[in-house]
Amino acid sequence: MYGLIDCNNFFVSCERVFNPALNGRPVVVLSNNDGCVIARSNEAKALGIPMGCPAFQIKEYTNPRQVVQLSARHIVYADLSHRIMSIMGCEVEGLEVYSVDEAFFRTPYDDVEQNHKFLARLVKKVHRYVGVPVSIGFAPSRSLAKIASHIAKKDRRITDGVYWLVRPEAIDIILRRTPIADVWGIGRRLAASLMGRGIDTAYKFAQMPSGLVRALYSVTAERTQRELRGEDCQVVNPVTIAHRSLMTSRTFGQLLTDRREVQDAIVHFAQSTSRRLRDEHQVATTVMTYVRGDHFREDLPYYSNSCEMRLHTPSSSAMTIVHYALVAFNAIFREGYGYRKAGVMVSGLTPESGVQLNVWDTEDHGRQRALMQAIDGINQRYSAHMVQLVPETSQHSWAPRQSHLAPPSRTLRIYTGLIDYES
DNA sequence: TCTGGGGTCCTAGGACCC
């Protein structure tokens, strides 16, 4: 059987770890640029503030001053996530970290009651060690475990944070109550189409002839259907498996028209992407740069474009990635437009150990690698920006707004040790 | 005034091959 551990209101819960005064209050965490709501406390949910709500629309639901709004601190969330996943990794087999706040795993026992007891203890342990409340669901398939974990989270009668869906009769009852749009893998498009056919619950979807689902939609939809029937066939690509592509992109804090300012952002994104590539010991075969105007400004001409460059030899060197990102940038940048967002993506990733050198390639890859290692070492030891290969201007005119940052928590003593977030 | 970022997989269609 599969279990799913899911952190409750994760980003808000993380903020509460550092500031218990937030407990019991409506709290939302805002995306980059303080743009949209990306996490809500139960109190904020009760006020009707929807997920993804633009921050300036909060006033449509309640007096915005009643709501604590916080700029996201993803480094902090990643750290707490790592702690939770480490605990889980020690306790269960086959942990598949699916996202920053979720992981699937194999339940340790055949017996349902034994699993339940074990997992309830685990929920308590994670809360005690990390301070983040979690819920666990378990079932014969991942999709059903997902539904079970939602119930564990939402139903207040479930006090130990664990819910299981195992008996066929119980699964039927729950699926009849599950709206089709709530099923994992059924998005807006598919839900609308299914509703049009009168399929409005997970149960009705599970009862459809498989051939029909396959013919009307896709193999993905068919897999989802089989999962609801308790068959294990969802292909999960846990983040522990190497990435196939990496991207760094930002919406700028303001509209930029100056070429140098946008270019500065591109250099920054390319360096950051190459750094992540090296952290993963992977190399890229293509580098893509894209730029975009502001599609909310109907009074301005809109322009967006992207350009992909193929590398002679796969690389993770900042010099190479920045170089190609800039070549691509120069190919797509147009004067006379305003730019609101840009990004650099690398793809065609392969392990760095297997790189084949191109005969025509004259670059000295050995020396580049040694240089990058030295720079990464210094930056790791001192500060992330101690040594930079390509100078960036000191004013990041593209920098996103973050006006609701919580005060830095100097140190936090937690059961397992000391975290220092100052850097 | 203000609207995120980072991923994966699937499919259709074109290019190309024999």
Add this chain to the structure above:
DNA sequence: TCTGGGGTCCTAGGACCC
């Protein structure tokens, strides 16, 4: 007038996820 069949690979775009 006649103008096959089948396969692979690549890419762009769509749908979905958190």
